[in-house]
Every structure is written in structure tokens, then in C-alpha cells.
Amino acid sequence: GRRDGAMLALLYYCGLRRSELVALDLEHYQPLDSKLEIRSGKGNKDRIVYLNQIAEAKLTFWLQIRGNRSGSLFIRIDKAGKLIWQRLTDQAVMSILAKRAIDAEVSAFSPHDLRRTFISDLLDSGVDISTVQQLAGHSNVSTTARYDRRGELAKKKAVERLVKQLKKGQSDLTIS
Numbered sequence: 001g002r003r004d005g006a007m008l009a010l011l012y013y014c015g016l017r018r019s020e021l022v023a024l025d026l027e028h029y030q031p032l033d034s035k036l037e038i039r040s041g042k043g044n045k046d047r048i049v050y051l052n053q054i055a056e057a058k059l060t061f062w063l064q065i066r067g068n069r070s071g072s073l074f075i076r077i078d079k080a081g082k083l084i085w086q087r088l089t090d091q092a093v094m095s096i097l098a099k100r101a102i103d104a105e106v107s108a109f110s111p112h113d114l115r116r117t118f119i120s121d122l123l124d125s126g127v128d129i130s131t132v133q134q135l136a137g138h139s140n141v142s143t144t145a146r147y148d149r150r151g152e153l154a155k156k157k158a159v160e161r162l163v164k165q166l167k168k169g170q171s172d173l174t175i176s
Contacts, residue, residue, distance in 0.1 A: 004096055006055075006062035007074055010036070011111050013055035015118035015136050017042060018093045018111035026066075029059065038137065047137045058164040119147040124154075 010016050010024075020038050023030045028037045034051045051059065055153040065083070066075070072087035088096075093111055101108045115136070 002058075002062040002065050003074060003077060003099055006058045007093065007096065008114070009055040009058035010051075011114040012118055013052050015115050015122075016048040016049070017115060017137075018090050018110075021111070022072075022074060022088050022090055022093060026063075026068065026070055026073050029073065031056075031060075033091075042137060045137060045139070047134070049135060110162070117145055120142065122151050123148050123150060 010021060011018070011145075014036065016038070017041075019062060023040065024036065024038075028039065028074045030037070034056050036049050036051065038047045038049060040046065066073075069085070071085060074088045075087060076084040076092070078084055097111065098108055119132055119136050122135065123129065129141055129144055129148070133141045136144055136147075138144045
């Protein structure tokens with residue numbers, strides 16, 4: 001459960017692709033800075049992602065079992081609970097999520113569903129699209145924009161923020 005909890009946390013809270021998750025090595029995690037170095041992401045691009053408190057706690061909990069042996073961050077575990085020092089595959093991640101969905105009695109979901117939710121939730125919470133683009137590792141902001149589910153209500157709220165800014169005197173714009 002610890003490994004799977006850490007995997008779920010990184011897929012959602014860091015927006016990782018499953019190929020990026022299985023490519024992680026222990027050396028890519030920098031606990032002092034709470035960050036992961038994503039090497040050779042899509043398009044062979046590297047990026048840094050940051051762990052929030054939840055993701056960091058889940059990963060730390062897994063590392064207590066995994067230990068500090070170099071190599072793959074996420075490895076196989078046999079039915080007896082013994083660690084097998086082999087990197088998980090993309091398909092293994094899919095199988096683990098399918099099993100966890102059944103256990104939790106929720107609809108099946110994929111790693112990409114968690115990534116899509118990460119991106120959408122960041123946009124919903126007001127993070128600018130350029131920052132979300134960088135966190136997601138998208139080459140083009142138009143790719144990130146396709147995940148934007150905010151709709152008309154977000155536009156209305158954005159315009160209302162301008163009025164609040166004017167009332168607080170935080171804008172250079174003067175209305176005569």
C-alpha cells in the first residue's frame with residue numbers, strides 16, 4: 001500500500017505521466033528541496049516538479065520500506081511482500097490503478113485521468129496557465145489550454161476581480 005499510495009500521490013500532485021513515473025530513480029528525488037527531477041519526459045524534455053506536503057509524506061512513507069538503494073524509485077513487490085529490484089512497467093502502473101479502483105469501489109481511472117485532474121485543478125485554483133504549462137511539461141500553452149474546464153463562470157469571476165482591484169486602488173487604471 002505504501003508504494004501504491006506514493007505512486008498515486010505523484011501521479012496526481014505532480015501531474016506525472018506514467019512513463020515519467022516508472023522512469024524515476026531514487027537519485028531524481030531531492031528531499032531537502034521537496035522536488036523531483038523528471039528526466040527525458042515527453043519530447044525528451046527535462047523538468048523539475050515540486051512535491052506538496054501530502055505527496056512528500058506518501059513518498060517518505062514508501063521510502064521507509066524501499067530504503068536508499070540506488071535505482072528505480074518504484075519497484076515490484078511479490079505476493080509475499082518482498083521487494084523485487086525491478087523497475088515497474090507502464091502496464092504494471094495501469095494494473096495497480098485498476099486494482100486500487102476496485103478496492104476503493106470507485107470507477108476505473110488511468111494515470112492520465114490523474115494528470116488531467118492535476119492540470120484542471122491548478123487552473124481552477126487560479127494558477128496562471130504559463131506556470132501550469134511548465135509544471136505539466138507541455139511544449140505549447142495551447143496543449144495546456146485543452147485541459148481548461150473552467151468555462152463561463154471563470155470568465156465572469158475574472159472580470160469581477162478587476163472591479164475588486166479598482167476598489168482597493170491596486171490598479172493604475174483610472175475611471176473618469
